[in-house]
Amino acid sequence: MEDAIRQLVADASRHQNDPGPFLALHADDTSLVNFGGRRVVGKDTVEQAMKAALATPLAKVVTSVEVADIRFVRPDVAIVGVLKRVSDERDGDDDPLHATEGWLTYVLVENDGRWQIASAQTTPILKP
DSSP states (O other), rough: HHHHHHHHHHHHHHHTOOOHHHHEEEEEEEEEETSSSSSESSSSHHHHHHHHHHHGGGGEEEEEEEEEEEEEETTTTEEEEEEEEEOOOOTTTTOOOOSSSSEEEEEEETTTEEEEEEEEEEEEOOOO
């Protein structure tokens, strides 16, 4: 099960700028809170927000991830802690307090033998 969960996290990262495959990894009622604190609920709303963001300079903000831990609440529910690193290639972003890392917490559910993202929340790690 852990291998499948790690693969799901890797796939979500790989498809972060490709709405179709990215959304296929999520439950219909998914809830996401992004790095900036914006919360969106449901695949349709996530798709709209994602497409809108990708049409802006935010498309130049790319993240990489590293699974830190996996905890099973039940055999079909897992909480996954992920270190998220941000590469911001936008012009003019020189804010010294801008976070370049965050903790991403996933709540994953298994439906019909397939793990899906039910919830994701990123908390920025601010520079000291």
